[in-house]
Amino acid sequence: MKPAPALHTTAPSTPRRHRRTAGPLAAAALAALLLAGCGGQNAAKPPASEQLQGGAPAAAGAPAPTGKAPAAGDPASPADGSQSGTGTGAGGPALARSEPQKITIPSLNVSSSLETLRQNPDGTMQTPKDPALAGWYEPGPTPGSQGPAVIAGHVTWNGASAVFEKLKTMKGGDTIKVTRRDGKTVTFTVERVTEYPKAEFPTLEVYKNLDHAGLRLVTCGGSFDPKKHYYDSNVVVFARMTGAA
Template identity: 45%
Template sequence: MIRKTLAAVALAAVAVLGGCAAPTLPAAPAPAAHSLTPPSAESAVLAKSKPVSLDIPKIGAHSTLVPLGLNADNTVQVPPVSTPLQAGWYEYSPTPGERGPAVVLGHVDGNKHEGIFFRLKEMAPGDDVAIARADGTTAHFVVTKVDQVPKDVFPSDAVYGDTPDAQLRLITCGGVFDRSAHNYVDNVIVYARLVADGH
């Protein structure tokens, strides 16, 4: 039986962007909730291993991955805006390659410079994403969908929801910049699924 979606145990909250940076995601599920259901026999998944780095050839995005936890208000942290080329992995989501949706966040810009995900909106189905892991393997993902959605209708179910296989979410901000709010109005979300792994 597939577990309840992570979004179902999250508080209802609006996705908020930190300045011109990546989004602070809605309130997150309890840590390690993704490990409650074992992988199914028909789904190719990898053992748990922390991600080390991210490589997206199409958009020239290359970064180490820092762990991101929760803020005091239970929203997901983002990398410091002072280092806009740094991407981060939400450490209470599955590790990339494990069953479920691993979540990686990055800035579109920050500190008056382009961010690691400045070109994320250019991604398209079929594009490749590689994440090197601490165990020496690399989780290879192929993009299945790219969405740009208003922050006030952030798709928590789609981002956090349970999946029968190993998937990945890449998230940043996008759309029009609201100068009065000092925020972009949308989120850009890339959805991908595991296709292979290697040493």
């Protein structure tokens, strides 16, 4: 089945040079984490009013993303993980940046190589070209480096099952393993699984700076509108690094 032509997800053949970015919240504002195609349909994306914009108003009392780097002395890491190794947690210190190659979710019987997701011209995050594969959001941290790494996948594709179809069934305590280019396999343990209406997507919570290596798995959920080819919610799995080998 022909994939959506707007996606460009070929991973680079060699590791990219490390670079400093403005931080996870700036990445959120730029990426606008919208899986407009997470239902896998080859259709026009929903009207702008229905999209989750990364710069959408935060929840009451929460600061809106500023796009500024953390202030001096702030333990938060930049989005590219260039301060990795300073964060700590149950899994030990965060690792240096290294691109992920494969994700394995034993409880779902999922094993997928990873596409590289960047940004579309309109600022939305690309979605995987192959519905059988998940994709890592390249402007953010790599899994295992300090900060919230993001891996996204389709839930269905033109009515057929896709890689993250069962993501919403994950539970706290489930494990996720990510194999990286440097040969390390990082283990993450799920803390919680939550579904959000796209209009209320918690941008700050998903992308906020962390003092450890975190992972967010994202797909679509909720009700599907067959006329618009559009799911009205997102499912997010929040996980934390608990080991590396």
